[in-house]
Amino acid sequence: MDIQLKRGLLDVCVLAAIKNEDSYGYKIIKDMNEYVEISESTLYPILRRLEAADLLTVHSKEYSGRLRKYYHITKAGLERLEAFRKEWEEIVSIYKFVVKEDVVNE
Amino acid sequence: MNKYEFLAAIREGLDGMEKSDIDRTLDYYREIIDDKMDNGLSEEEAIASLGSVKKIIADIRQGEAKESADTTEEPAPKAAPTEPSAEAAPVGRTSDEAGDILRTCARVLLVIVGIAFWCVAVSTLIAGVVVGLASLPAFFSSLVMLFTGNGAQFALMLGGALASAGIGILMTVGTVLAMRYYKRFYKKIRAALNN
Helix, strand or coil, X not given: CCHHHHHHHHHHHHHHHCCCCCEEHHHXXXXXXXXXXXXXXXXXXXXXXXXXXXXXXXXXXXXCCEEXXXXXXXXXXXXXXXXXXXXXXXXXXXXXXXXXXXXXXX | CXXXXXXXXXXHHCXXXXXXXXXXXXXXXXXXXXXXXXXXXXXXXXXXXXXXXXXXXXXXXXXXXHHHHXXXXXXXXXXXXXXXXXXXXXXXXXXXXXXXXXHHHHHHHHHHHHHHHHHHHHHHHHHHHHHHHHHHHHHHHXXXXXXCCCHHHHHHHHHHHHHHHHHHHHHHHHHHHHHHHHHHHHHHHHHHHHC
């Protein structure tokens, strides 16, 4: 897959992983790995980039005597997801057209 | 390798980066290892599942470089500055405002040099074509000399014609090549300035 395309797709995947509830590193990777392969070292720069772009925020919460970082999606992050959904609705319909079975008109 | 050794190796590999960035990175990996252990893995298994320390450091450094290219004004360290952009490199690293002024000056200079180059190139090209064309009547004259039995003058004319043709070709081809190389050079500088 095109590197730039994959990079953009992983960004929205991470946002989707924290869309419904705040999540943390380990859980994000576990949830994403059901759909797309991602390693811990790939996720980290994505989280940093999304935070820099104000698409998510980070806060620490105590868990089992240690501090865990939780990631929370922002309004801008939700808007980004919505934009992605709209964009791909069109791509999916084009895809359906392209792979449509050839109708034999004899 | 235990957790302490692993994190120490990461810290060492990230040497040179901002301390806050390094600490943040270590927090991230420490947390992931702890979570993996809470989910049944042993410390060794958790660390092994993260891959080689070398690859982790490479991925982090690459990610940081992309991030700084996206969010800041300064050029990413991986943008290899080639010889011609030696002028552009220091320009990109000064503070925002001074950098902008210098960059504008550099751009203006580039335009002036460009205009000068094209003036010279076009003149040389035209001159080359003219000189080359001048060889044609010279050739004919030399043939006339040949047929009127003027051996010496034939040789002279022929020599002049050949010289004219040769110089004309050199000038034309040379200018075309120079134009091509200039275009490449210009693109590189422009790209370096715009980063």
